[in-house]
Amino acid sequence: MITTHFNDEQLAILKTFDSNLNPKHISALFEKSELTSQELVQLLQASNALYRAGTPVLTDQQYDLYTSMLRELNHLHPFLNQVEPEVLAEAKTVELPQRMLSTEKAYTVADIEKWLKRILKAADEINVSEDEIELRVTPKLDGYAAYDDGTKLYTRGDGYRGQDITRAIERGLKIAENGRRGLGPGEIVIKKSYFDQVLSDIFENSRNIQAAIIAEKKMDENVQKAIDEGACVFYPFALLKNTTDHFKTIIDNFDTIVEAMWKAVDFDIDGVILEATHPEIKAHMGATRRNHRWQIAFKVNEDSAQVEVVNVIPQTSRTGRISPVAELIPTKLSGATISRVTVHHYNMVKTNGVGPGAIVQIVRSGLVIPKIEQVIKKAEPQIPSECPSCKSHLLWESDHLICPNKSDCPAQTENTLVHFFKTLGNNDGFGPKVIEKLSNYGVKHIHEIYAKKVHNFKGYGFGDKTSQNLFDQLKASREVEVEDWRFLSAFGVSRLGGGNCEKLLQHHEITQLFELSAEDMVKIDGFAQLSAEAIVEGLANIKTEFFKVYELGFNLAQTPKASEQNNKASEIAGAVIVFTGSMQQGARGDMEKQAKSLGAKVAKSVTGKTTYLVTGEKVGETKINAAKDKGVQVLTEQEYLDLIG
Structure with a gap:
């Protein structure tokens, strides 16, 4: 248990970060011995905002503790698949020239060896010889993540969108190692020796200085002096001191290499980074929404x-x-x-x-x-x-015991409601806070929410305008078209995510799925016996609730049947397509749906397996060139439309 009370500066930061945030509520969370997943996310988001602003309330280890607690409660929680944002609350966000992700963490050599097995497996899958596999080991700088494209400097943000902090360069921030501009990702850091000798009596920690360098407010004269004297720098990862060698050499001399990296730079570090260097392996392994699979951070203790x-x-x-x-x-x-x-x-x-x-x-x-x-x-x-x-x-x-009762289990009810509206994706009003309030008034089922009128919401303590908005959004969510596979996935049946829903609906109507046996299901490619049995039981548990909701008259777009897809001659059947930028002749989501109906696979990021990158307006040359370097064919929106006829 950690006890914390926010000072005036921290209270102001929290209010700027989220005007609806209740600091007293967040402060109380630090004193609770057991937290719900929603409370953990609130605590982590607030702690991250304060950390990025230079007034941390948790150490890295304490932050990792709370993250681990969330993973134990719900390892699939969306927060765990997001990059912890580098936030400047007062600045607008812009799209980054390249994705910037967090790094998977390891605390033992055994964890590193497990990661290495994944590297070797990937190499085997694409016929790369073990003789060609090298690892690069660098210090893991403990600074403020940023990206330099040569013209602008950006914060990492959420990994996709950051904030323009070019003003730091204009204030005199130099590139470490006398490097040139435009070397991509790196960290804004301050020399340990300089901080200890000059600034430790003025600032509580170096994080305060990193935040001051990029803030829009007037520069602190002590920080400006540190910049002018070259103590504060932007350190591109490409220029970091490193040891690069064959993976066996790295593992055999691991302790010695880690110790050397710890002493390699005069900056705060909180571990070492290991990454595969072979471009084909990196392209094949790709990334999750949070981490590159070919990279890992090793921390000691x-x-x-x-x-x-x-x-x-x-x-x-x-x-x-x-x-x-x-x-x-x-x-x-x-x-x-x-x-x-x-x-x-x-x-x-x-x-x-x-x-x-x-x-x-x-x-x-x-x-x-x-x-x-x-x-x-x-x-x-x-x-x-x-x-x-x-x-x-x-x-x-598999290895887990599961309660299949999605609709009437008190421990699952609230999450089931949140999951439904989040997965459906056409209703912004029913987020976790609204659902929590409804749950406190005994609302347990999806169909009960859709039965509520304006006066019901007023009775639950919502204001007049909010109550009307909630009622209107429920009506709209039934009228706005939504894919039938997404609708089914929203009920949260175990092992029945969007992909499996789509597979089932390529062969059966949505209302017929509840009559399928496990034997019927395993006849469809991609369903094993155990998964099929779990899905059949899960569907039986939601059947009553499903039809109560289904009969409310949702506007469902049917998934094309496999037989229909096979009968269509398509130029993009089997292709892997990524859409990016602003499309002019239709919404990107509609284009993705159409591509799927023509037998293509739609991905969110470009890898070596991508066939086409379809570009709308406002797509940076960096992204286009990176795709071409991977051998991906780049098409304009019109070229793509011509291709599919």
């Missing part, structure tokens, strides 16, 4: 202890996953008293004998949330047969 398990408590997350929490005899570890630790999943409980009396070795890596490293002494595993929230029969899904 680890402490462990052997502890006796007292009890294993099941907890239902808002996604229906049952998380086993081991209660321990309280033990000191890395300066903290540890009395509970989340076991990874219930298959680990079952196969490793985690129950009362078991002796486990717990590890606290990087001073973040502790985890069970191994079971020293087994006991009778403690496994629940029913959901602790709603008493429903539990299902095994």
